[in-house]
Amino acid sequence: MIRLALYQPDIAQNTGTILRMAACLGIAVDIIEPAGFPVSDRAFRRAGMDYLDHVSWCRHDDWAAFEASRRAEGRRLVLTTTRGSVPHVDFAFQPGDVVMAGRESAGVPEEVHAAADARILIPLRPGLRSLNVAIASAIIAGEALRQLGGFPPQAGAPS
Numbered sequence: 001m002i003r004l005a006l007y008q009p010d011i012a013q014n015t016g017t018i019l020r021m022a023a024c025l026g027i028a029v030d031i032i033e034p035a036g037f038p039v040s041d042r043a044f045r046r047a048g049m050d051y052l053d054h055v056s057w058c059r060h061d062d063w064a065a066f067e068a069s070r071r072a073e074g075r076r077l078v079l080t081t082t083r084g085s086v087p088h089v090d091f092a093f094q095p096g097d098v099v100m101a102g103r104e105s106a107g108v109p110e111e112v113h114a115a116a117d118a119r120i121l122i123p124l125r126p127g128l129r130s131l132n133v134a135i136a137s138a139i140i141a142g143e144a145l146r147q148l149g150g151f152p153p154q155a156g157a158p159s
């Protein structure tokens with residue numbers, strides 16, 4: 001299934017919210033440091049609540065460590081960016097894709113843009129810049145899971 005990657009996140013509450021969403025949907029998360037806060041359960045506890053015990057997440061010391069791991073696993077890097085060229089609903093997600101969100105304050109550097117296999121965007125109304133990173137991650141994850149048939153089965157629903 002897909003993974004979410006957070007490039008040097010600035011806000012612990014957004015990261016906690018993303019981890020909670022990932023736990024509920026069965027998506028693994030990569031956190032690329034340095035972050036703007038201590039990367040720990042304690043930093044995420046308020047937004048992530050008791051869901052943190054149900055999510056698979058991995059810390060990477062820096063971009064180079066993440067990139068080496070991603071390449072070794074043969075995963076595509078799909079960057080969510082306001083500079084993207086393909087709307088997320090027109091992009092064909094593949095199992096194993098890593099969907100990356102940039103820093104709340106600065107996005108990602110050119111080095112990360114250059115490494116991306118695809119750059120996607122969420123279409124917004126003219127004159128508006130961007131969405132909250134947790135909301136954008138949820139929108140993209142939802143579309144990827146819809147395309148790939150990856151939503152968890154509903155409890156009590158016939159299989």
